[in-house]
Amino acid sequence: MDDIDQQLLSLLRANARASVASLAKSLRVARGTVQNRLAKLEAGGVIVGYTVRLKPQAEGHRIRAFTTIAVEGNRADAVLQALRGDPAVEALHTTNGRWDIVAELRAESLEAFDQVLSRIRLVDGIANTETSLLLSTHKL
Structure with missing residues (x-):
């Protein structure tokens, strides 16, 4: 990836719905150049999808947090597998x-969040956890 690819990815991070024409104008290259680079980045697995980012207030799950987890021994794969299944x-x-x-x-309420933490703490292979609730978001 060269500098133009990096700039293209930066523009897409800011607005994944930007038109090829607007991307080309911002990068000062031809539309075909942008289309070819996008196709190459997609085919190479660099771009794996496009998505919508919502303001945290717009989402139904009001309680958000980061939980840091210490794993016993070499149990990380098993812990990850168990956690992947939790909605x-x-x-x-x-x-x-x-x-x-x-x-x-994410959880709907503090009561629901308490249940989530209880489930996580029961996962075999977890030695310790620490949780921080996210109070506000300043940049998306």
């Missing part, structure tokens, strides 16, 4: 340092 788990990230996994969680 409250929005995303999973492996990390380095003190915590092995960061889980993005």
Whole structure:
């Protein structure tokens, strides 16, 4: 990927619905160039999809949090597999340092969130967790 590809991806991150014409104008290249680069990035698996980002207030799941998870021994794959099946788990990230996994969680209410945490803490292979509720979002 060259500088134009990086700029193209940056523009798409800001607005995935931008037209090829507007992308070409912003990049100061021909429309065909943008179309060819998009096709190449899609075929190469760099771009795997386009999506809609909602304001957190617009979503039904009002309670959002990050839960950091310490895994016992080499159990990370099993823990990840168990967490993938939970509908409250929005995303999973492996990390380095003190915590092995960061889980993005969502729930309708504090009571529902309490149930989510109870389920997660019962997953075999989890040694410890720490949760931080997300209070506000400043950049999407």
